[in-house]
Amino acid sequence: MGKESKSGGCLGWLLAIVILALVVGAIVYAVKQKMDHANDNKPSPVPGPPGAIDKKYADALKIAMQFFDIQKSGKLVNNKISWRGDSGLKDGNEANLDLSKGMYDAGDHMKFGFPMAFTATVLSWAILEYGDQMAAVNQLEPAQQSLKWITDFLINAHPKDNVLYIQVGDPDLDHKCWERPENMKEKRPLTQVNITVPGTEVAAETAAAMASASLVFKTSNSAYSSTLLKHAKQLFNFADKYPASYSENIPEVATYYNSTGYGDELLWAASWLYHATGDRSYLDYATGENGKLFASWGSPTWFSWDNKNAGTQVLLSRLSLFGAKGVSGNSGLGNYRSSAEGVMCGLLPKSPSATSSRTDGGLVWISEWNALQHPVASAFLAALYSDYMLTSQTAKITCGDHSFKPSDLRKFAKSQADYVLGKNPLKMSFLLGYGDKYPQYVHHRGASIPADATTGCTDGFKWLDSTQPNPNVAVGGLVGGPFLNETYIDSRNNSMQAEPTTYNSALIVGLLSSLVTTSSAVKSFT
Ligand SMILES: *[C@@H]1O[C@H](CO)[C@@H](O)[C@H](O)[C@H]1NC(C)=O
Ligand SMILES: *[C@@H]1O[C@H](CO)[C@@H](O)[C@H](O)[C@H]1NC(C)=O
């Protein structure tokens, strides 16, 4: 009995303890739920200066940056690529101009002004947003030097207010040869736009490149920065005053870099000029009538060398997110921001408006030619938007009945970068020189020919046809990438998939710079 009673007492205590535990548990759970819920709406703390370095992205960035050195034309300075030397030294001679600098476009030796200027604009943007992160892994100087290699060319290519040289070389002649750039002997004719044959896209993109680069060099080289800004303003006026499509006016360029419209470049250039000058008229240009006409507000587009609208939407979101002085009440800016969010909603895989154009492995996949350009460009924009949100303490964006946090955007950006770096069904890196497996038969003349070969224009085709892998690695090149079914044909003749481009490098450099450290507060650059 006593025993029973004792055990009964024990049982009673046990019961009491269990009930207490349940009650406490329930309270803790309820409080935690409430806090979690509150966290959904509470912005994360603003990240500090560059945090811990993520070795994977740092290594990849150092590799990606080298492709610009491989693409440099002209008299090389501190050349670190053993198989490259001086080339294109007489480019521009026929017009008494020095157009020897600049970069070759891809696996060939053309200097195409339109994508080259886009390369410079994107590289400037990456430096402006993530220069501190580049510096943390010793990549800021190489990035600035590569940018300057292009802007030096662009300055010389713009000898008069309304004259811009937009191409060096003849693609037909160039493509009839398979040779090292150092051995080029064929004619390198020049193509210009002017007031009789204007070309708004290329003039405006060049203005965007020079305006954004003027911000990059503002403190380190103020004289150079002012020169760039002067050219940018003149080119924008030229582009705006003589509106015409460059690829309609000069049909030859349509074979390679056909433009689907010039409105996006005008807005992009005006937005960069606003950032570079603080002159409100450029902002009004982008947010007023021209915005309505050209900005494709509300209909998401893919950021690329041809279409800059998504880039402009993200760039101008800066102003509304950070509440820049004197821009409140600008309804156009609101349209840009909501359009940028529409773009983000299209990218986030769990969003109701997520694009279905993806591979099974999750890579955004839009076109067979140079497939990686769109996912990499989109991931760069997503990383930027995520950092804008963090820095401005913006908790979430809304996509239909879902909401997403900055970390969701960053996760998307990382997923695309990781795919490129080898997290894909082929377990292959598409960034040349990164990882243990990457394409070996890249469509790139210089990389495919031994540095000591004496072959010239046509006998060089034996190097295209060779069954051996390239003797030189085009380090840092980002090839075109996989088919929708995630296969890849590693063949030198496969320019659709196996040709690295200079503008791809600007995009991947931007993306990797955004991921180099764990924290990434963006700074004001206006
Ligand atoms: C203007 O550009 C066109 C197209 O490149 C060219 O054919 C023409 O010669 C140029 N005009 C002048 C005056 O140089
Ligand atoms: C170039 O783009 C325009 C506008 O989208 C299109 O009409 C034209 O067919 C394209 N040309 C080529 C050669 O692709």
Ligand SMILES: *[C@@H]1O[C@H](CO)[C@@H](O)[C@H](O)[C@H]1NC(C)=O
């Ligand atoms: C490369 O492709 C071109 C065009 O498709 C073709 O004419 C040429 O024969 C191919 N060369 C080789 C080596 O496959």
Ligand SMILES: *[C@@H]1O[C@H](CO)[C@@H](O)[C@H](O)[C@H]1NC(C)=O
């Ligand atoms: C993958 O897609 C490419 C391009 O559409 C096609 O040529 C190839 O046969 C496909 N491969 C497989 C294994 O389905």
